[in-house]
Amino acid sequence: MAPRWTERVKRDLSGRYVAGRDGQADRGGTYARGSLFLRMDALLRHLPTKPQPLVVRYGATVALVALFYVLVIGVQGEDRSVGFYFMFPAIFLASVLFDHGSGLLATLLSTGLLYFRLAPGREPPPSLAFHLVAFALIGVGLAIASEGLRLAWERALAAEREKDLLLRELGHRAMNNLAMVVSILAIQARLKTEPEVKAALAEAIARVQAIAAAHEHFRPTDSGEIEMRPYLEKLGDHLGDAFRGLRPIAVRVRVDDILLQAQQAISVGLIVNELVTNALKHAFPDDRGGAVTVALQHTPA
Helix, strand or coil: CCCHHHHHHHHHHHHHHHHHHHHHCHHHHHHHHHHHHHHHHHHHHCCCCCCCCCCHHHHHHHHHHHHHHHHHHHHHHHCCCCCCCHHHHCCCCCHHHCHHHHHHHHHHHHHHHHHHHHHCCCCCCHHHHHHHHHHHHHHHHHHHHHHHHHHHHHHHHHHHHHHHHHHHHHHHHHHHHHCCCCCCCHHHHHHHHCCHCCCCCCCCHHHHHHHHHHHHCCCCCHHCEHHHHHHHHHHHHHHHHHHCCCCCCEEEEECCEEEHHHHHHHHHHHHHHHHHHHHHCCCCHHHEEEEEEEEECCCCC
């Protein structure tokens, strides 16, 4: 009987788990979205908080413009007509780090420095005015768009955090409801005297506990995935406790560091619950002792 159980578990896990791992086909969208928000959150944590004092904002802006102006001088060399676009990063950084006012200041300073760099003490060529005006207009647009980009990041992260909070609250409520169901079933099991009814209620309790354990290990901020090792370890403890005192059978769990989506993890938990329960009931006749091992390993495709 044991080989059939093993074959059944391997068949189900290989189909479900590999489908979720290969090329991110099954969970690629959720994984990529969660990873993007984590990177955005890490980036925003390193940016200065708003609002910064005026002296800090404008002082840092002047320093950024000076830094990139030195870079422009190094790039231009003898030919002063190239490399002025290296001033755009200063405008972008000032706007993202602080606000569009700092970006506009960076645009004004950059335009003035480029003018004195390209036409020092002589009549500027007609084309210079066109290039400087185009540079200033692009700088103004870049300043406004860059600040809007940061605001969009902050709003998206705020919405994501609110969603995570709601998901956690929903998970807590689901766990409370499942605990209530388990309590009601346990009370009914104690009131019943028929062995068949008590056994059916015990199986129902084990199934509900398997689902509740998955909810307990659900982490919305980790792309909706469940760590299978603590999940199955807790499930094994529940099953072992159910038969403890009745038969000397241990439940051992050996699981690799594997993450599965919540729906897949619950399916795996229900399968493990059924197989371990059947093993505890039927694999050790004549009240013999022993051990049931639950193993879940990641085999590269």
